[in-house]
Amino acid sequence: MKMLGEIKMMKERGNMFSNATRLVAVENGVEKRLAVDKKNIWEQEMSDPNVQKLIPNLADVSANLSHKDFLHQLSADMNDVFAEKKIQQEIALDYQAMKIQSNTGGSFPIHTDSDGIVDTRLISAILYLNPDWKKNDGGQLRLYPFPYKQVDVEPVFNRLVIFPSTGLLHRVLPSNAKNRFCCTFWFSGNLRHPTADSPTSRIFSAKLRNIAARLVYAQEWEEAIRESHADSEARDQMIANHWKDISTIGRGLSDYVPYIGQYLPVDRNSAEGQEIKINWF
């Protein structure tokens, strides 16, 4: 409750800033970088010492999660979970970053938190702080663990969701609540990759799974872009870029289409016992 009080105070005092989607548009052969604000999403990073002074309880949480003993223990615990689930990947975490968020009626487009190239984030975690959340408030986190079907997670008080930063597409459905609060944590580090050795294991590598999922969810992808940003030329550009990408992906994945068709989002329960080796990172 102390954490929630501090986030509310930051929002009321105007100490949070609008979140933006970044994109590259090409006009007459010249690349332009654009930032398009998301509607009604307000955030603040915890790395600034001046911010930490304003919200000491949240700053303590961030400091504790950044301690090397905690990161070492979390890596070991996650690797135990992977081993139990026969996931042939291991992580070693060495850095934590935290953000607080207030959502006053916004949503997020479909994305992964990291592409695994420009940063080393491996694990994302979100702590929800909404004691009065009701079903018709919306704002669920929708996860796309392709080839399994999508899963919706309700943002109820004290719920912590943990998922891979690179290998899991997700979005936030439109929120109708007056406000929806959460803290996001990102844990960075190193990863040991298994080798892909067959067309099916290749299609279930983190990158190809997400690309194949984009083909399958192309229409929902466009809707999520529309819902998350105000009507603007930049948003039109984002949607045009999306469909250009879909056409490229369709051509590029033509060899894999039979495998995608075979495994189109499947129900996790009915898939138990099936030999699908998924790389989550």
Ligand SMILES: [Fe+2]
């Ligand atoms: Fe995200």
